[in-house]
């Protein structure tokens with residue numbers, strides 16, 4: 001359980017985080033999205049107890065991070081941005097150190113460390129100095145460090161940054177597997193990741209929450225939600241044909257790949273009407289798809305509207 | 314999960330001390346320390362010529378040796394943590410600021426202690442050549458170690474001030490130099506010359522590492538000298554904790 005109340009952080013005049021309030025409950029994976037400099041890392045640093053908030057408060061599992069920092073830190077696993085660690089140590093030594101600080105002993109200690117090593121495939125780099133590891137492996141060491149004490153709450157700042165596609169997949173699976181009984185916050189710039197691991201997403205920009213919704217809910221805000229797209233050799237003719245359908249608001253041809261997309265009028269379903277029109281006219285096409293909505297488009301729309309508003313003010 | 318503060322400090326201490334020896338820095342430091350300590354006492358201090366069996370010329374140079382060598386050890390204490398970002402890891406582990414400050418400080422102190430202990434052949438030599446007062450020598454080592462601790466505590470605070478190790482080094486040398494100078498006879502004579510009241514001159518001298526170190530290394534174990542070093546260390550470590558808290562995010 002993570003609860004932030006009117007959390008703010010100011011650097012001089014800059015409001016890096018501006019009155020952010022949200023609650024994440026066990027079993028939830030919250031995705032933190034936002035443009036560079038939005039305040040994602042700053043918020044996470046306050047949750048982890050590294051930065052002192054300028055105003056507002058955070059509690060982790062009921063422990064106020066300011067007044068009961070040690071208890072809060074004990075139940076929390078944190079991967080800081082850039083996965084810093086002690087570069088001169090080797091991986092085994094580093095994880096041993098973390099396990100010691102986390103108060104793990106004896107059999108549990110061995111088991112927890114082995115578990116973290118196994119989950120992040122660190123087996124073959126255990127004796128290597130961290131400074132000499134590749135970026136992806138350093139990130140994995142950072143993740144292993146964050147989960148070694150099996151924390152109730154995980155705060156991961158860009159956990160898949162710099163990982164290869166296979167590892168990205170594995171880390172997502174790992175987060176998914178741990179999600180059952182934990183409270184997890186991940187920040188990311190990879191929107192497909194939101195779909196893959198999060199069941200809730202918060203979009204922030206300029207330190208403020210602009211959207212707080214499920215991934216599906218966000219997609220529903222997209223122009224592409226319930227749109228129908230198809231590929232055909234005769235895009236112009238398709239455009240003409242589909243424009244005539246009553247519930248179709250607009251038909252657009254993608255200038256790059258020539259894909260034709262028909263957008264519905266608000267609240268309308270057009271898939272059946274479109275397929276029917278194609279069938280009746282024996283219109284040739286390669287394939288057709290019902291769009292769920294595009295997160296990147298929603299992201300752009302939400303964050304750029306905010307940016308223009310900010311300029312006008 | 315709960316563990317004593319002592320145990321936590323010990324874990325941090327061991328990690329830190331081991332990290333000194335993980336790089337060549339430790340060995341370079343120890344070799345330079347030993348070579349300089351030897352060279353100073355034999356050539357400049359006239360170790361043999363004095364015809365006296367004691368280690369006074371050896372200890373007399375320690376303040377000046379430490380002036381440049383200890384800031385080199387201390388500069389990395391916090392500056393490096395901040396530069397590499399590991400400070401964020403350290404301070405989000407269930408560790409209090411005091412545990413972190415003390416764990417790192419004791420490791421640096423132990424490291425200098427190891428270097429100091431390696432000068433034991435000097436001790437053996439004077440015992441072989443003559444019949445020194447070993448009590449005075451033990452006091453000299455104790456005073457030297459305490460003074461090293463005070464230098465390190467100053468360095469800990471100043472290295473928390475910046476993420477640049479070179480700046481940390483220069484600041485520490487400068488402050489330590491002032492703290493040494495304040496007790497140097499030449500400087501005190503100067504103050505006397507311009508007619509400062511005796512009480513003020515005593516107070517200035519009382520702030521200096523040099524005054525207290527010299528009285529301990531002569532074999533006079535006065536509680537006030539010990540208290541001075543303990544307070545000095547305590548003050549600068551407290552300042553370290555305050556500075557880290559203020560500057561950790563920058």
Ligand SMILES: Nc1ncnc2c1ncn2[C@@H]1O[C@H](COP(=O)(O)OP(=O)(O)OP(=O)(O)O)[C@@H](O)[C@H]1O
Nearest residue numbers: 011016034035036037038039040041042043562563
């Ligand atoms: N120590 C600092 N001093 C001054 N400003 C800072 C400091 N740390 C962060 N900021 C500013 O606070 C804002 C939020 O930064 P933050 O690192 O939280 O962004 P972010 O959302 O994590 O971005 P990214 O996606 O690039 O990681 C930025 O404008 C940044 O420049």
Ligand SMILES: [Mg+2]
Nearest residue numbers: 040041042081
């Ligand atoms: Mg960030």
